[in-house]
Amino acid sequence: MKTVSENRCFGGVQGVYTHASQSCGVDMTFGLFLPEEAKEGPVPVLWYLSGLTCTHENAMVKAGAQQWATEQGIALCFPDTSPRGEDVADDEAYDLGKGAGFYVNATQSPWAAHYRMWDYVGHELPELIAEGFAVDPDRQAITGHSMGGHGALTLAMGLKGRFRSVSAFSPICHPTQSDWGRKQLTAYLGTDESAWAAHDASLLMREVGFDGDVLIDTGTDDQFWDLLKTGAMAEAMAERRQAGQMRLQRGYDHSYFFVSSFIEEHVAFHAEALWR
């Protein structure tokens, strides 16, 4: 593992690291914020999965999460959104290929070679940071924005027992029925739609739900509203009687200005579960 940068930040350290990823078969970069408490011993960790076109960096510099992580004494991990490098397959569209891994293990050519973001975020990177940093693997929570909200919800429901809480900002909720989903699931997983179900938060909510609490925020002025299918998730949560909140925030859109406006509440929500 190589240190790209370490900056003092709110009394802790915001680091960026690269490592040779076994899952993805290329070097991957991630951000990790450790609060001051990490000097004394392992702290809980909140994962932040980013959306389309983002890297490890966007949320790290724009979401403003570190101040609240410091207040709550928890670490933040910011993975990249896809494999990177010249050998990695890509597409001209912003919503397929690099920056658009959709948190799945691709089975189709040419994507299968490197696009294994489910394994990377769900297994490899958690093990790596638990070994290399003062992070407690028994206290993990997850959140994300847009495609990253989709990733947070599907990983939380798919990896039973792993996360104590899950939240999402403007998540893609029902990708099997959206243009943010059908195209990518077809490319990465093939045309057999039965393989898609494990990557659709609304379907997973109906099938398995989540043991902890769920918090979802979406803006009423979200410019991608039609693609998110928030209603499908709201219905699924209600039918399952899933403990949690689905909140529609008046006047907010899909930008990081929305994320930063509500990140304090999300971090506090997770901290309550992580420190319980």
Add this chain to the structure above:
Amino acid sequence: MKTVSENRCFGGVQGVYTHASQSCGVDMTFGLFLPEEAKEGPVPVLWYLSGLTCTHENAMVKAGAQQWATEQGIALCFPDTSPRGEDVADDEAYDLGKGAGFYVNATQSPWAAHYRMWDYVGHELPELIAEGFAVDPDRQAITGHSMGGHGALTLAMGLKGRFRSVSAFSPICHPTQSDWGRKQLTAYLGTDESAWAAHDASLLMREVGFDGDVLIDTGTDDQFWDLLKTGAMAEAMAERRQAGQMRLQRGYDHSYFFVSSFIEEHVAFHAEALWR
């Protein structure tokens, strides 16, 4: 004036606007955050001047100032750091030309045609926002980072009575004696160093000082420490018995992670002066 974007943010609106600038002779872009209170009537405004290579956007998305501006009920204005456009002179170096206006009115060719950032930030833009938005021109304060800290300090001392308070993050304090200064002042103002004094915060502190309080934060691990000449400013403040604080923050560097870590205290400092 044209609206580039408006995003809901912490209950207020983060806007970006362009307008034909008389001072600079080109279209200029700026960010303006208005808290919810601005719907009821004019609010005080805190200016944030950015550093080398930055645009109006960097601090707007990375400093995390809006949440505290909302809490304090004040507006934030984020000007660009130089004129822009194909007709505007530039240099290959990152620290001269575009992104490096140094908040002066250039008198030398080829810069004199458009590089009039002192007039732009000190006169044109304040008048524009006071006319076009719910901003109170009688309650202004100013801050900035690095080159923008230099701009904040020199404008605050140079425009007597304009600003109620001034602060700076890692400011360039003594440009007439630094490689961050001599090169640019020579290019923009010529070789007669007597013209430079009005743009050196340490010299101005000795000559005129500031009527309100001054707050300066710089990190002890600032990678540009030798260029900032923080000591010259500390000495000048002490000799003048300038009311204010010069703080050296242990372990912090020159990045926005430093700015975001202390922006809450700076906004609160200004709010106290603005609402007095």
